[in-house]
Amino acid sequence: xxxxxxxxxxxxxxxxxxxxxxxxxxxxxxxxxxxxxxxxxxxxxxxxxxxxxxxxxxxxxxxxxxxxxxxxxxxxxxxxxxxxxxxxxxxxxxxxxxxxxxxxxxxxxxxxxxxxxxxxxxxxxxxxxxxxxxxxxxxxxxxxxxxxxxxxxxxxxxxxxxxxxxxxxxxxxxxxxxxxxxxxxxxxxxxxxxxxxxxxxxxxxxxxxxxxxxxxxxxxxxxxxxxxxxxxxxxxxxxxxxxxxxxxxxxxxxxxxxxxxxx
Ligand code: 13P
Numbered sequence: 695x696x697x698x699x700x701x702x703x704x705x706x707x708x709x710x711x712x713x714x715x716x717x718x719x720x721x722x723x724x725x726x727x728x729x730x731x732x733x734x735x736x737x738x739x740x741x742x743x744x745x746x747x748x749x750x751x752x753x754x755x756x757x758x759x760x761x762x763x764x765x766x767x768x769x770x771x772x773x774x775x776x777x778x779x780x781x782x783x784x785x786x787x788x789x790x791x792x793x794x795x796x797x798x799x800x801x802x803x804x805x806x807x808x809x810x811x812x813x814x815x816x817x818x819x820x821x822x823x824x825x826x827x828x829x830x831x832x833x834x835x836x837x838x839x840x841x842x843x844x845x846x847x848x849x850x851x852x853x854x855x856x857x858x859x860x861x862x863x864x865x866x867x868x869x870x871x872x873x874x875x876x877x878x879x880x881x882x883x884x885x886x887x888x889x890x891x892x893x894x895x896x897x898x899x900x901x902x903x904x905x906x907x908x909x910x911x912x913x914x915x916x917x918x919x920x921x922x923x924x925x926x927x928x929x930x931x932x933x934x935x936x937x938x939x940x941x942x943x944x945x946x947x948x949x950x951x952x953x954x955x956x957x
Pocket of ligand 1: 863
């Protein structure tokens with residue numbers, strides 16, 4: 695069974711005080727939504743406070759990045775060991791990290807390995823640029839990102855993949871539900887080649903990029919799409935609640951084929 699996941703990536707928004715206000719405005723209602731996993735990824739500085747606020751609730755906590763070393767002289771970095779005390783998930787390889795901070799697939803790969811060693815569930819982001827899309831290279835790029843970011847990693851169900859086409863992030867120009875379902879199908883097929891059918895059927899693959907309460911239904915109604923990584927709309931309490939509610943209502947958890955049929 696793939697439990698749908700709705701994750702809010704707050705990016706570099708909210709002071710601690712603002713994060714507290716935002717959580718207070720959604721906590722009770724978000725907590726009560728059943729049938730989907732709910733995840734909030736605030737900035738590092740709010741993780742400790744958020745952990746306290748979410749205690750006893752059904753809402754999970756995640757970070758937006760980390761370094762791959764456990765500890766040492768790496769001024770300004772945050773380690774997986776530190777995060778493992780605070781949260782369950784970590785977003786890795788987001789296109790903003792790749793684009794603005796020079797993260798390569800090799801770095802993402804080291805981070806994914808380090809996260810898993812420290813019992814963190816990585817949300818590995820992949821996505822093509824507008825140029826890749828226009829020149830018909832999207833699948834080639836996605837294949838490379840998956841193959842290299844997950845290189846030399848034992849197949850494991852705890853990884854989440856987020857497909858975020860760069861041209862759709864923060865632009866208000868979301869991909870269509872059908873278009874992203876085709877790409878996510880390609881991603882799952884690629885994972886079948888890399889990790890085998892059994893695990894790939896159980897992996898959750900999310901869509902991200904200009905998801906709103908107006909278009910979430912289009913994505914979540916696609917059987918191959920297991921949820922959403924939400925940026926801008928996750929900062930708006932009403933919108934994020936609405937997105938999560940719609941996901942819970944529309945999505946019937948996908949039963950993986952290996953539970954039903956023998957391979
Ligand atoms: P927006 O929802 O703001 O387009 O951001 C998507 C994203 O990058 C989530 O990680």
